[in-house]
Amino acid sequence: MLLHPLFRTVVLLLAALVGTAVSATASAAPSDVQTTWQMLNYMSVDYSGAVANGKVVSQSEYGEMREFAGSVRQQIAGLPPSAAKADLLAKADRFVAAVDRKESPAEIRSLADDLGNDLLKAYPVALAPAHTPDLARGASLFNQNCASCHGEKGDAKTAAAAQLNPPPIAFVDRGRADQRSPFALYQVIGHGIPGTAMVSFSNLPAQDRWDLAYYISRFAYPASLASEGKSIWDSDAQVRKSIPDLAALSSLTEAQLAAQIGESRAPAVIAYLRANPAALASQGSPLSLVRTRLQESLQAYKAGDRDKAKSLALSAYLDGFEPIEGSLAARDAGLLARVETAMGELRASIGRGDNADEGLEALLIVVGMLAFLKKGGRPDMVRPVHYGWTSALLAGALTWLAATTLISISGATRELTEGFGSILAAVVLLFVGIWMHGKGQANEWQRYIKQRMDRALSKGSGWFLFSLAFIAVYRELFETILFYAALSAEGNAGAVIAGAVAGAAALAIVAFVMLRFSQKLPVGKFFTYSSALIAVLAVVLAGKGVAALQEAGLIGVAPLSHVPRISLLGIFPTGEVIAAQVVTLIALIVGF
Template sequence: MTLSFLISFSAHANEAQSDTRQLMQIAEYINVDYREAIKNGEIISQGEYDEMLEFSALAVEKTQNLDGGNAAVEAALKLQTAIKNKQEPADIEPITVELRHLLMDIAPAVTLKKSLLPATQTHALFQQNCIACHGAKGQGDGPLAASLEPTPTDFTDKARAHSRSLVGLYDAITNGIDGTAMAAFSQLNDQQRWSLAFYAGSLAFTESEQVSQTPTGMTMQDFVSHSPTTLNKQFPAINLASIEQLRANPSPLFAAADPLAMAKQQLEASHKAYLADEFKQAQALAVSAYLDGFELAENALDAYDTQLRKDIEASMMQFRQLTSQANQETALAETLEQADAQLTQAQNMLSADTLSESTLFTASFIILLREGLEALLVVLALVTVLVKTERRDAVKFVHTGWILAIAAGFGTWWVAQHLVSISGASREIMEGVAALLAAVVLFYVGFWMHSKTNASNWQAYIRDNIHRHLSTGTLWGIAALAFIAVYREVFETVLFYQALLTQSLPSQFMSVGTGFIAGIVVLAIIAYLMVKFSLRLPIRKFFLFTSYLMLALSFVLIGKAVAALQEAALVSMSPMPINLDIAWLGVHPTWEGVLAQLLVVLVSLILLLGLPSFSQNKTA
C-alpha cells in the first residue's frame, strides 16, 4: 500500500511539475522572442507574431487547469490581450515576469544535481547533440539553421541571455519546444541535461580570471529559476556583473559550503524575506539555516564550547519563532545580530588555523558514540532476546536488518551527493519518522516482555508460546526494527563526518580517523559487556531488564523524533523557560518534546503498575 501511494503521489507531482514548468517556459519564451515579432506597435515578423499569439492562447488554456492558479489565469489573459494589442516588448516583459512568479509559487521545487559533468564532457555532449542547429560556438549558425523556422537560438546573444533562466534552458532540453525544431533530449540523463543547460547559459558571458563567489542571500534555487535580469531586480545588492560571472563559471555554486557561513547566509536571506512580507519563505530559510548549515558543524563546536553551541541553538530557535509572527521587525533584527555574532565566534573558533588535532579526535569520537549507541542497544537487545529464548537460528534476521541499513544509509548519501538534492528538512523528516516508528515498536515490545515476567514456568512458556509466535513474518519484523534503528542514524552520521572532514586539513584526517576507531572500540566494549551481562542473567530477570531498556529507549527516541520533526517545521516549537537540554536522553528545551516524553513515562507507569492484576487475568 505504501509503495502504491508513493508511486501515485510521484505521478501526481510529476504531472503538476510538467504543467507549471511548461507554462513557465512559455512565459519566458514569449519574453525573449516577442521583440522579434513587434517593434513600435508594428509586426516585423508575421511568423514570430503568430507564434506569440499561439503561445499566449496556450498559456491561458493551461493556467485554467491549474489548482490554485486564479492569479496566474488573470496574468495569462493580461498577457494575451497585450500581445493582441501589439504592445511594446518593454510592456510585455513585466507581465511575463509576473506570470512566471505566480507559477513558481504553485510549482514543485526544482530538483537540482549536486554536481555537473566535467567541462570537457559537457562540451563533447554539446558537439554531439547541438551543433547541427546551434553551431559549434552556440551562435545559432549550424548547418541546418538556414532551413529552420524559427531560427535556432543564438546562445551568445547577451541581451537574450539576460532574459533566459537556466531552468528554462533545462526544460527546453528535457521537453523540447512545440512548434519549433527543438526536440526533447530524453535519451540524456538528468545530470547531462543540467550540464548542457548551464553550458548553454554560459556562452553569452566571459569568464573572469578572478573566481566568482556565491552572493550572500541568493540560493542555488534562485540562481537557476530566474534570469540574470530578474535576479538583479530581486536582489538589488547583487550587481549584474556578479551574476554574469556565475553564469560564465558556476563552479562556486557547487563547491562545498562552510556550514556556519551557510547558516549566516540563510538567516540573512530569511530576514530579507520577512521584511518583504514573504513569511513562508522566511520560515523555510530559517529552518534551512539550522539544518543545512549549523547542524553540520555543531559536533565540532561541541568539542570546543558546548555552551556556545547551546546559545546558538537558542538564538536560531528564537529567530525561527519570530519569523512566524507579524510585526516583529525590531526583535528579528536584534536576534539576527546576536546569532550572527555567535556564528562568527564559532567560525573563528573552528577555522582551519585553530582547529586542533584533539578537537577533531573528540568530535569524531562523539559523533560515532552519540549516533551509534542507541542503534547498538536496540540491535543487541534483539539478539540477546533471541539467544535467551533459544532461537539462535533467527539471529541472522537481525544481522540482515542492520547490514542492509548500513548499506542503505551509504546508498542514500551517495544518491544525495550525485543524483538528487536531499534538503536538511527532508533528512530530519526521514529521521523523525523513523525514530517515532522505532519508539512505538520498542514501547510495545518492552511492555509485552514485562507482561510475561510473571509466567510460572519459563521454559514451558518459551517452548509453547514464544517459539510459536516467532514465525517467519515476525522475524522479518524484527529485521525491520533493526533496519529502522540503524538506518535513521547512518545517513546523518555520514553527513556529519563529511562536514567534519571539510573543516579539517588533509594532514588532520588521521585525527578524525583515530576518533572514529576509538568510537568503534568503545561501542564494541559496551556490546561485549551488555551481552555478557545479559546472558548470565536468569531468564526472568533478563526479560525484566530488557523490557526496562526498551521502554527507556522509547523515551529517548520519542524525544528525538519530536525534535527532528520540529527542526523540519512539521511540529510547533514552544521554548521552555529553562534551557533543559540533555541530548543523550533525547530531552530538548521545548514543551512539545518534554510533554511527549512525560506521556511515555506516564503510560509506562500506568501499564507497569497495573501489570500484576493484568497478567493474572490474561492467559499466555
C-alpha cells in the first residue's frame, strides 16, 4: 500500500527523531561538578545500606542509589569537552552497570572514589564539607599522620623532613598560605603529590580530610590575628556577606578576599574563620538551605531550565537534608522516610519534565475519541467517553486523598502504574491509528459507513471507549497528583495551587480549540490528521512506558552514551527505550 503523503512525512520524521537519538551526542548542559562529586561520595558510603551480598536490603535506598548513579552519568555527559571526558563517561557507564548488577559495597566504593577523583582532576571545582570542620579532630589526625614530616607547628623542621627531597611544605609560610584555600589542601590530602613523599590519604573519610585541611590552613595565622578578625567579622555586615557559607570559605584564598575587602583586613578575617568555621555555620541552618534550594529549584523549573532545577533539588538533599538525617531518624524515623520519599518524587518528576506535558497526552486522546464519534454519526456513544474521563478525575481525587493522608505511594508504584498504563495506551493507539489511516480516503470512509456502521459500535464498544478514556486520563492524572504531592512538601502551597489552576485553564483552552477545529475538517482529512497524531503518541508512549518500567527496576538498563534525553518525545538514553520505539515505528509503517 502506498503511504499517504502526510503519513509518509510523519513516519519519516519519527524515524529521523529516533535515528538522531541513536547517533547524536548529548548537548552539553551546565552541570554541577560539586553535586556530582558529592553524589559519588554519598553512594560510596551509603550503598551498603541498600545492597548486601548481591541482594537488595532496602528497596527505597536501592532506588535512590540507581537514581543517583544515573544522575552522575547524565551530569558528566553534560560537562564541557575535555581530553578526559570520554574516559569519565566510560567509567560512569561501568559505575551505573555495577549498581544495576547489585555489586558489593566495596566494589561500588572503589568505582565511586575512582570516578570522583578523576572528575576533580579533569574539572577542578570548589567543594565544601558536609559538616562544620572539627579542628580538634583535625589536630589528632595531623599528629598521627603528618607531624613527623611537617612538624607539630607546621614548620617542617623535623629530622624526617631533613632526609626528604624535595622537602615537605612548611605550612607556616605566609607567602604560600596567601594562595592556598582549604579545598586546595583537601585535594592534596586526597590525591597526594606524585614524585614526593606526600602520599594520598584517600582512605580517610571525606569529613576527616576536611577536618585535617582546615586544621592545616590555620598554621600561617597567629591567634592574635584571629582575635582581630573576630572583631571585624562581628562588626561588619558587608564582610559577612562576602563569605556567606562554608562553600565560599572552603574555596577562598587570602589573596581573593583581599581583592574584596582590602589587604589590611583579609588576613585577620581568614585567620578567624579558619580557626572558627562554626561562625559560618551559625548563619543558617541545614533546613534553611533545603528550603532555599527547593525554592531556587522551583524557579528554575518554571523558567524551563530542568537541568538546573534537578541540580538544585539534588543540592537540597545532599547539602541540606542528608547531613541531618541521623538526628532526624533518632527523633522521627517516619518523618524521615516521608521527606526522603517526597524529595525523591520531586527529583524524578523534574527529571521527566512532569507537568510540562502531563494532561496534554490524555487530552489529545479524549478529544480525538469525541471528534471521531461525532464525525462517525454516533453521538450516542459519546457518553461512555465522558463517563470514562470523569471517573478518572474522581479516581484521581481519591488518589490525592490517599497519597497525602492515608498511605505513602512509593516511587516504584508510581513508575509501574505509569509504565504499564503507557504501554497499554500505546498498543491501543497503535491499532486505532492503523485503523483510522485506512479510512483516511473519502471513498474508503463511505464504503465503511455503508458496510460496517450498523455494527461498528456495539454495546461492548461502549465499555471499550469508557476504559480507554479512563486509562488515558488516569495515567496522566496519577503521575500529576504525585508530582504535586511531592512539590507541596516544599511548603509553597499557594504557588503549587496557582500552577495547577493555570495548567487546567491552558488545557481547557486547548480542548476547546481542538474540538472546534475537528468539527470543520472534512471526514477524510480528519481521519488522516487524527491517525498521524495517534501515530506520534503511540511512539512517545511506548518510550515513556519502557522508561518508567526501567525506573521501577522491572526492566534492565542498557545505557546509550550518545543518546540525548528528549522526554517530550519519549526518548531516553537506553537501548530498551529506543528498541520499543523502533518496533512501534515498524508496526506503523507496515500497518499504514
